Amino acid sequence: MEVKIIRSSRRRRTISARLVKDMxxxxxxxxxxxxxxxxxxxxxxxxxEKKRLKEELDRKDDLADIxxxxxxxxxxxxxxxxxxxxxxxxxxxxxxCNYRTGEIRISHKIGFMPTWVRExxxxxxxxxxxxxxxxxxxxxILSCYKLSERAKGYLMAAxxxxxxxx
Ligand SMILES: [Zn+2]
Numbered sequence: 001m002e003v004k005i006i007r008s009s010r011r012r013r014t015i016s017a018r019l020v021k022d023m024x025x026x027x028x029x030x031x032x033x034x035x036x037x038x039x040x041x042x043x044x045x046x047x048x049e050k051k052r053l054k055e056e057l058d059r060k061d062d063l064a065d066i067x068x069x070x071x072x073x074x075x076x077x078x079x080x081x082x083x084x085x086x087x088x089x090x091x092x093x094x095x096x097c098n099y100r101t102g103e104i105r106i107s108h109k110i111g112f113m114p115t116w117v118r119e120x121x122x123x124x125x126x127x128x129x130x131x132x133x134x135x136x137x138x139x140x141i142l143s144c145y146k147l148s149e150r151a152k153g154y155l156m157a158a159x160x161x162x163x164x165x166x
Contacts, residue, residue: 120151
């Protein structure tokens, strides 16, 4: 990402950042130290890159549509999913499900994995709407997806813990 920094002696404190086409335009006070500015620019770059990543994934995959199809195929259309979306936050490693609110979040990392792995993660999170814990009943539900074990192996190689728990 190209970065352009404009320092202004009229600015005292505030730093602003915005995207102009593909360039990140930063406006900063003239007296701000280079070290502090570098840190701030890195933060802005990360934030905008994540935003762009999320937009790219949202254009590529309609998660609600995919989840709807999986709901039909594996759950007899019985699940109530209130929202399902990609997130770029660190606290959701591969996928998260809030079974109380029916909200599912899928990590952006999954968006770049093979379709059968992504389907596994969706089915895994969707199954949590029925079984919140990783009980035997939960794994029984997941066994309906033939590629479950293979997908767990794939995710373990990508840094998932050894129980195949998401
Ligand atoms: Zn889980």
